[in-house]
Amino acid sequence: MAVRTKRTNPTLVEVAKHAGVSRSTASFVLSGRTDQRISRDTWQRVEQAAKELGYRPNAYARTLSTGVSNSILLVSDYIATTSTANSMIAGILDAAMETRKSVLLAETRGNADTEHRLIADMLSRQIDAVIYASMFTRGVELPRELRDIPLILLNCWTDITRWPSAIGSVVPAETDAGRAITELALERGYSTGIAFLGDTSKSPYNDWKPLAFAKRLEGICAVLGERGLPEPELIPVGDWTVQAGFQAVDARLSAGGGLRLLICANDQLAFGAYRALNRAGLRIGRDVGVASFDNTDIAGWLEPGLTSVTLPYYEMGKQAATILTDYLAGDDGDAEPEFAKVSIPMAIVERESL
Structure with a gap:
């Protein structure tokens, strides 16, 4: 009977050796950092080495060491399960992929208890920021768990004087x-x-x-x-x-x-x-x-x-995620953000009823 052996993940040192670079250079490339002067050729060699060896970064360890998870939490009521508005998610995903961010979804179905539980669970995973979205354009009362994390409101608004962590809202015009x-x-x-x-x-x-x-x-x-x-x-x-x-x-x-x-x-x-x-x-x-x-x-x-x-759902989702990722990529992460209030134009589709 064949004995199954546990497959081990190649180490960062092995990737660096395979690519012919230092461990720190390999680390910079595979963590997506762009604040170091690394040539395009070197960048490609490291990525190719990681691919050939089957290297998978330890996301949890990286989060613990850097304090950054490269993940965004999308909290919504019904948009994921409603066909008329779920293109907002497509816009968010497209913008997130451009900056190598992952998006986690918490769908609350409008239940306050579920909302508190899901948010608390997701925040324990070291989320970098939050998009708080509504199926319908409306005013909202934000859950207390979001008071200290960067967030943007999508298709909704609130009293921002009570939420210093809020960096913007995106609504239809x-x-x-x-x-x-x-x-x-x-x-x-x-x-x-x-x-x-x-x-x-x-x-x-x-x-x-x-x-x-x-x-x-x-x-x-x-x-x-x-x-x-x-x-x-x-x-x-x-x-x-x-x-x-x-x-x-x-x-x-x-x-x-x-x-x-x-x-x-x-x-x-x-x-x-x-x-x-x-x-x-x-x-x-x-x-x-x-x-x-x-x-x-x-x-x-x-x-x-x-x-x-x-209703420009896709554009709204993409704009909200773009504002958030731009903020996270900035050098003033500890500064109080200037609240961005964005209204997305709504195009008319002309047909024969006029």
């Missing part, structure tokens, strides 16, 4: 998006009978959407005010589903009065609005223009196609 969609509609000739479908007050259903909706409405009202036009009629909804959109617009049409432009707070509501408008015999894009936000798959499948504003 909701107000600018409201302005842009209104300007486009006015260019298309929709200057009367303008309505906004979406409740901006808090609701027992949830309290996150009104924050984004209010910003979008703020941009809409700003443009109309600048043009000397009245604020839009508000068509409230109980929640933000297809059924709610249908019921609200159906009731509004039954009440009579001219409706020429309907700006919907999201695509689900717009889908419901389409059904109500079709039921009333109104031609979308001719009798009534319709525009929306989020640019989900629904927008492209509706007939006629729905003009909608895209």
